[in-house]
Amino acid sequence: MSFDGSIFVIVALIMFLIGFIGFIKSQSAIRMLIAVEIMINSANINFAVFALYNDTSFVTGHVAVLISIALAAAEAAIGLGLILSIYRSHGTVDATDFVEFKG
Amino acid sequence: MAFLFPTELFEALDYLVLILLIGYTLGSALLAVSVKSIYHAVLWLIFSLLGVAMMFLFYAESSFLLVVQIIVYAGGITVLMLFAISLSGKEAMFEKSKGWKLMDWRLNLAGGFILFSIAVYIITQVSSTFWSITEEELSTRPGTVVNEAGNIVSFDEAEMIQRLASELFTVHGGTVILLGLLLLATMLGSVYLVKKEVEDL
Structure with missing residues (x-):
């Protein structure tokens, strides 16, 4: 505990930007999911580290991280199921080729 | 040593x-x-x-x-x-690499400026807002292990896991049930998405 946790805000910010830029610039749908996982993890770092400082029972942030991990698992399962289903019908996983889903 | x-x-x-x-x-x-x-x-x-x-x-x-x-x-x-x-x-x-050119350079510049402004705002807000608790306040809480000099050595792991479990199933009990339902729906939905089309059924 020789340093405060404020450096983790900056770490999480950089990690979120890495995920965000990766999400924007990627063409593959699987890599988009990877970028989303990175963004979710950057938020989890903040929840877990802040829980030590601003929470009287220390653990509410940890509960939030557990819920977020379960949500991320559900999101990955559904996302990969969608990608496999689209691959079967269209023969591609390239998100820029999914032109039929345009609104 | x-x-x-x-x-x-x-x-x-x-x-x-x-x-x-x-x-x-x-x-x-x-x-x-x-x-x-x-x-x-x-x-x-x-x-x-x-x-x-x-x-x-x-x-x-x-x-x-x-x-x-x-x-x-x-x-x-x-x-x-x-x-x-x-x-x-x-x-x-x-x-397939299609290069970095996604849109007009003016839009790129505007987006980069907005991202930079958000980053600067967050970094300037960090120091004053979040760290309102001093180490003395932290050391008086249950679960914190303090040595004779008053410095925080560690946190009691068993106590923290115990508290996490009790809070998860009392205060956040409804959320746990909702998560269970969500995971069940996820399982059924992904099976429905990836199942092979069977003509006879």
């Missing part, structure tokens, strides 16, 4: 470990979104997730979150991704 070395050395090592861990996590994340092969991207994602798990252990004092992160993320989701890549053919393994 601790009396042989000055305490400043240990503090410097603390900082060194922090910087190495941050570099490991952010470097792996950067490689995960930039390498050409999607297989390698998933492998770099595993390293980035392990770095986040180490942050949970060292700086959030929670070995339980470390275990959950390794089992669910590094062990579960990444294997799911590797299977999805294997099942979706050869062209899924490499990304």
